[in-house]
């Protein structure tokens with residue numbers, strides 16, 4: 001069926017917006033603008049938010065988010081910012097769209113939910129509006145919204161350098177993870193401005209396999225976060241009884257790694273009260289890209 005107000009699918013479609021883990025995160029320097037240079041191993045989880053794209057009525061060219069996310073002003077929301085940024089690259093009126101998000105990822109948890117939402121919107125609207133933009137173009141656009149957006153746009157687990165935008169595809173083992181959200185909120189900017197933060201970890205030349213020496217491959221934010229947030233410290237102590245446990249990003253989420261789903265679920269059943277979380281598998285191809293391939 002052809003529509004009169006431009007190209008694109010006429011039916012609703014829903015795309016995943018997965019979480020990421022930083023399997024390790026090293027701070028290797030600081031740029032003149034104050035941003036920290038990182039080396040990090042990104043892997044996706046088969047768990048995250050869902051974003052639905054609903055075509056607006058004919059002749060309606062507006063972009064809406066319905067409902068808004070409580071606590072996030074629409075003009076700050078990375079979903080709308082990504083949609084408007086993409087629309088702004090085009091010299092044509094585009095069909096309107098109503099976006100809605102089924103939020104499962106804790107916000108500000110180091111799981112990259114906002115960045116992932118932005119990437120899902122960039123790829124979803126590129127599909128809906130049939131813009132034919134390449135992943136390179138969308139990743140470059142996404143970087144304007146946040147350092148973690150490009151990895152979600154490219155959709156392959158990666159060794160990230162720079163502020164996380166220089167990406168080399170990687171294939172860490174697709175283990176199962178128990179992800180816990182200690183009951184505290186952590187601001188990324190605050191952690192990066194802490195005096196005690198390790199900022200001089202030697203650069204590694206080759207992307208590590210996560211299986212490697214746990215003391216060599218770590219999260220440099222962990223010591224500072226443990227000192228400032230007792231909830232994270234207690235969570236890590238508890239989780240590390242069962243195997244390797246680590247912080248993702250600047251937290252607050254922590255994860256333990258397990259060889260099977262059932263091993264992770266057994267520990268999940270015994271988690272301390274007052275801590276939320278989920279069990280998910282690490283995946284090297286983003287569920288977003290798997291779903292998009294099915295749509296096209």
Ligand SMILES: C[C@@](CO)(OP(=O)(O)O)[C@H](O)COP(=O)(O)OP(=O)(O)OC[C@H]1O[C@@H](n2ccc(N)nc2=O)[C@H](O)[C@@H]1O
Pocket residue numbers: 022025034035036037038040109110111112115146147148163164188189190192248249250251
């Ligand atoms: C740490 C990471 C690791 O994946 O993830 P999260 O914990 O946010 O998920 C990212 O690099 C987060 O990158 P990004 O999404 O750009 O961080 P923002 O929240 O915008 O950063 C807030 C502030 O932290 C500081 N910042 C951030 C990133 C970086 N590489 N160096 C910095 O110094 C800057 O002062 C910045 O203004």
Ligand SMILES: Nc1ncnc2c1ncn2[C@@H]1O[C@H](COP(=O)(O)OP(=O)(O)O)[C@@H](O)[C@H]1O
Pocket residue numbers: 069072076077078079105106107108109110111112113114115116117188249251
């Ligand atoms: N669509 C969105 N989803 C989540 N957070 C968003 C969104 N848009 C803007 N934000 C803002 O971005 C901040 C960081 O969110 P998020 O990406 O989920 O965490 P993190 O960067 O710690 O992994 C949130 O605290 C919120 O204020």
